[in-house]
Amino acid sequence: MLKFPLNRRQALIGLGAAGTMLSFGLPARAAAKVNLGVIRLASHAPSFIAFERGYYKDEGLDVDLKFFEAAQPMAVAIASGDADYGVTAMSGGLISLAGKGAVKVIGGALTEEKGIVGAIILASNKAYEAGLTSPKELAGRSFGITTTGSSFHFMVYKIAQANGIPLDQITLRPLQKVGAVVGALSSGQIDAWAIQPSIGKMMIAEGHARQIGLFSDYAPDYQVTTVFTSTRNAADEREKTQAFIRAYSKAVDDYNAAFVDKTADAAEVDDVAKIVHKYVEADLPFETARNNLLEGSQRINKGLALSLNSVTEQLEWFKSEGMVKEDITPEMLFDTSYVKTI
Structure with a gap:
């Protein structure tokens, strides 16, 4: 197949024609x-x-x-x-x-990153007043999670492991939704939870829970x-x-x-x-x-x-x-x- 080199004028005409075709509405690639x-x-x-x-x-x-x-x-x-x-x-x-x-x-x-406040370990007011002031005291307590096999489940495992508590000594309460866990902790229906600081700090500021630890102490590179x-x-x-x-x-x-x-x-x-x-x-x-x-x-x-x-x-x-x-x-x-x- 023969190929003919374009001179400068022909190349400019070709570019102009392409622009004209686009301006007349040839479809662009759809997003x-x-x-x-x-x-x-x-x-x-x-x-x-x-x-x-x-x-x-x-x-x-x-x-x-x-x-x-x-x-x-x-x-x-x-x-x-x-x-x-x-x-x-x-x-x-x-x-x-x-x-x-x-x-x-x-x-x-x-x-999670050391030096930045990450997930906060919380206790309900009721549990805190009854002595749950540290993750070391979670044995025999209830801990909120969304679902079995969720990140909250893994987090309580890491907390328990670091404090020498068999996980089966903590009662896990699957509540399906984050909002449901917030409500259960605020009302004292569960004893503890660990959650991102944007939620945890708000609960503390509103008087609905107490901070008892930071998750980054147990898994700094999580x-x-x-x-x-x-x-x-x-x-x-x-x-x-x-x-x-x-x-x-x-x-x-x-x-x-x-x-x-x-x-x-x-x-x-x-x-x-x-x-x-x-x-x-x-x-x-x-x-x-x-x-x-x-x-x-x-x-x-x-x-x-x-x-x-x-x-x-x-x-x-x-x-x-x-x-x-x-x-x-x-x-x-x-x-x-x-x-x-x-």
Whole structure:
């Protein structure tokens, strides 16, 4: 086939024709539709920041937010295709679905870090007054969790292990939703709980609970939440998945600068806080919600880096407790090709 080199004038005419064709409405590539699983917690702030600031759109993604009350239902939605990406804690349900080839963890998000107030261990007022003033005294007490096999379940295991308390000496109370655990602790129906500082500090300030410890004393490198998707997305939708990670990571930088490192100026802090307030603690006055974010935010890993040691420890614990099958390997659960591992 003969090829004819274009002179400068012909090249300019060609470029002009291409521009004319575009101006007459040749369709651009449609934005990729994405359903993102979220929970109305401050730890999900980057989900909302990226949505409101157009970071997803900038990456060619048309994102809808799909709200959940707990981690396990979100994992089921990812596996079934009702949601494309999720950011939540590892759970027995998520791991089991990975064992069936349905989902993959592709990144890390919220993390415990020494020097930053992380999850707070709380006692109800009733239990505190009866002597529960330290995690060392949890034997014979009740502890709130959302579901069996949730991150709260793993956290109470780590607390018990560090204090030499057999886990079966603590009564676990699965209450399904975070709001239900808040209510049960506030009313003294359960004795203890461990929760993110944005909620824990608010409960303390309102006189509904007492602080008896910090979870970072027991697991300073705990990978609290992870980013996950379907195995099909991880394997076959690489460009879309990378675009999602880029958009989310940009929002993570905004969140950390405003609330964790506190390097953003006051106007930026207010702007980011207003975005989050639309979705989290929307029933509170803005100034209260803003202060909760400033006083109670944990770091989210830059670039959604994944703490492989922490998540592998969690996998092994779930297996040791018989909550997931013994033959599930890290390779079945984690796709480490998308982000840095730490």
